[in-house]
Amino acid sequence: MNYDTSFKSAFNYYKVGGSLSPEHPSYVKRQADEELYTSLKNGDFCCVFNSRQMGKSSLRVQIRKKLEEEGINCTSIDMTTIGSSDHTAESFYAGITFELWSGFLDDVSRFYEWWQQHQVLSPLQRLSQFIDKVLLTEASQNIVIFIDEIDNLINRETKDEFLEFIRACYNQRADKPKYKGLTFCLLGVVTPSDLKDKQGIPFNIGRTIELSGFSLEEAKPSLTKGLAQKVDAPEKVLQEILSWTGGQPFLTQKLCKLIVEKQESSQPNIDTLVQNYIIKNWEFYDDPEHLRTIRNRLLFDQHLAYNRLKVYNQILQYGQIDASDDSEQIALRLSGLVVKYQGKLKVCNQIYQNVFNQEWVEKNLATLPQPVDTTSEFKSVRILNYSLLVPIAIILAVISLISLGFSYIVVESKPWNQAYNSSNIGAILECIRVCFLLTLEVYVICSEFSEETIQLILDKKFYLRRRTTCIVGFVFLLMLLFHHLWYGPHQLLGNNQVTSREYFHQYLLPYLWYFPYSFINFIIIGIPLSGLSIHVVIQDCSKLSIKIKKYHKYLTQVTNKIKKASVPTSVADKNEIIQELKQIYWDFHEKIQRPINLLLGILILIYFDATFSRSTLSNSAYLWTQLFCIFGFMTPAIVLILWGLLAYQKNLAETIGVLFKLNFDFTEIENQYNTVNLLKKLLISNVLFRIICVICCLHIIYIIFKI
Incomplete structure (x- = not known):
């Protein structure tokens, strides 16, 4: 075996994560290598689009x-280094x-x-002039430009015109022969549909190179040589490795390296190795990060x-499904979790299938907001649309105004006005009250609790809650x-003796x-809002409970992992714990914010009733x-707020306990992420809380002047 001297040891034969150098002995040549080399050498524009860590x-x-x-000039441009999405053209x-x-x-x-010197031209024209007048004029050989991480271009304003520029370079070949020596190769985690322009015109020039996993024949020449130094039957071991990884490059390299580093026997048990070091506690042994990257792309x-x-x-249940260009399937393929094979979509390998199993899927489905199915899409749009609910609210407000006008003014009932309109502004106060409630209801249904409203109305599993409401x-x-x-x-009548006609006109008619x-107040506003708020509390408590259990499990596992590790704990371990706590912090912030908004709105209503409309x-x-x-x-609302704050405080205490046991400084967490700061952040940024503060100040001033 003739290797570079730096790779004589089996321990550094394999490389997990990052690009392999041209001389690296564990690089596996695939069919894509020959296709891309031949195409670029022939001057074909090429695209290599696939998920991350596929090589x-x-x-x-x-x-x-x-x-x-071969004498062809090449350069590579990493799009992540070309500024950021908010930079200018x-x-x-x-x-x-x-x-x-x-x-x-x-x-x-x-x-x-x-x-x-060329500032008179637009930035794109300057690039075009550089290639035409400088690069292709001074270059004596053919040129290949590799543009890597092309997915970083998608959210930039310059995306369409830059891709159009590449297309123009390709089209220039018909008029200017020198452009035949210029070739582009685009690489990234995208699909051709991601590169469509605003008019929907696809980026359809050049050749797409399919990048699949390693086959046994492709992997044998490179990967068995490192295994041969540690195992008796390297080809058989490699075959077992590929049966687990499906030829996924990152996982294949990682499993080979694990065998070299962790396995003492010359006849390794691959199944046990995979379970102990990859699948079991995968969220915490995933270093360099791979499985967490897939998880993040799935849950983004x-x-x-x-x-x-x-x-x-569905893929897990049936083994495979028919492949299509649906956005969900494309997202799954770009995550690397599934692959398209002979018109079917299936899980890429056994490791993914064991990690992202049905139990994992069901747990995450329970924490995610459930969208309405396609058959109910039109209903959901109508229900959750301000343009529909605002006119209805206005109509209800007008009906309330008419109702109040007749009961307070038109009927002219002296007993009614003496009891409920002593200040002669009873109708105005009641009108303000109902308008406030209608505004609150529209805002809650269309903004704060929009998804929960659709769930409560349409989801079959909430039938009992609907029926109870x-x-x-x-x-x-x-x-x-x-x-x-x-x-x-009769309460208004008291002990007074009146005729039937007087009773009807003076006592009953105002109530009618x-x-x-x-x-409108109780049945149209009160009951739906009350039922919805109780539904939201139950759902949010359930979702937070799942997150709390996952976080508690995380703390337990990360503690055990660090204790078992032979190396001392590092700053990276502390940062990982803090990042997970930050996620929990913002999860609680999001869930507690909504009931606080509702609670503050109701407090304003109660204050209004007690102060102004009590006489009505x-x-x-x-x-x-x-x-x-x-x-x-x-x-x-109070139940969810108190339960959330107490649960967060418990999680915070557990986190500080873990950091203390691991001899980490937890001052930052105590100062920045304590429960008081969480509540302070929730209230200070809340508009309703500011309104209540202003009302309290005005009320105090009023009392002082009254005294």
Whole structure:
């Protein structure tokens, strides 16, 4: 075996993560190597699109070396180094031009002078002129430009015109022969559809190179040589490795390295090795990061993650499904979790199937917001649309205003006005109240609890909650009818003796006109909001419970991992713990913010009722209103807030305990992520809390001046 001397030991034969150098002995040549080399040598534009850690960068390094040995000039541009997505077109194209200048020309100092001299041109025109008048004029050999991490281009404003520029370079071959010597190769975690322009025109030039996993025949020449120093039957061991990894380059290199480093026997048990060092506690042994990268891509954007996991769950259940160009399937393929084979989509390998199994999928599905299925899509859009609910709220406000106008003004009932309109502004106060409640309801349904509203209305598993809400609403309707048709008029009547006509006009009629207002307040606003708030509390408590259990499990496992490790704990271990705590911190922040908004809104209503509209309500009506607010809204909100804060405090204490045991400084966590700071952040940034503070200040000033 003739290797570079730096690779004589089996311990450094394999490399896990990062690009392999051209001389690295463990590099595996695949069919894609020959296809890409031949295509670029022939001047074909090429695209290598695949998931991360599939060997794209190592392939680029290898092919570049071969092309340069053939006398072809090559350079590579890493798009992650060309500024950021918010940089200007000027800096973007200057960065591209600089990389090309430094890659192909000798005197880099000339670049700055040349760029300034051509400022009259747009940045893209300067790049075009550089390639046409400088690069292709001075270069005596063919040129290949590798553009790596092309996915970093997707969110830039310059994406469309830059890809159009590459297309123009390809089209120039028909008019200018010198452009036949210029070839581009794009590499990244994208699909051709990601590179469509705003008009939907696909980037369809050049040849797409398929990059698949290692086959046994491809892997044998390179990978068995390192195994031969440690095992008796390297080919058989490699075959077992590939049966676990499916030829995935990163996992294959990692498993080979684990055998060399961890296995003492010359006849290793691959199954045990995979279970102990890759699958078991994978979130904490995943170094360099690979499985967590897949997890993050799967769960990125909660609104889309649910559908991705649903599709993936089908693949787990049936073994494979028909491949299509659906966004969920494309996202799964780009994560690397699944592969397309003979028109079917299946899990890439056994390791992924054991790590991201059905139990893992079901746990995550339970924590994700469930979107409405496609058959209910139109309904969901209508229900959660401000343009629909705002007009309805306005109509209800008008009905309430008419109801109040008749009961307070048109009927001219002296007993009614003496009891509920002594200040002559009863109708105005009641109108303000109902408008506030309608605004709160529209905001809650359309913004704060929009997803939960759809779930409660359409999801079959919440049938019992819907039925309970309807029953409670019906009971309250009966109570309203009883109050407005008998109890209220008789309470207003007292011991007075009146004729039937006087009783109807002076006592009963105002309540009849008042009924639509009460119906809107209690049945249309109160009952749905109350049922929804209780539903949200149950759902959020359930989701937070799952997150708490996962975090507790994480703390236990990371402690055991560090204790068993032969090397001392490092700053990286501390940072990992802090990052996980930050995630929990923001999870609690998100879940507690919503009930705080609801609680503060109800507190404003209670203050309004107690201060201004108390005179417009009878004692019984006022009592019922306050009890409804307290038990229907405040109690569920307070339960979730207190439970969330206490649960977070417990997690924080556990985290500090772990850091203390590992001799880490936990001052930063105590100061920045304590429960008081969490509550302070929730309140200070809250507009309703500021309104309450202003109201309290004004009320105190009023009391002082009144005294």
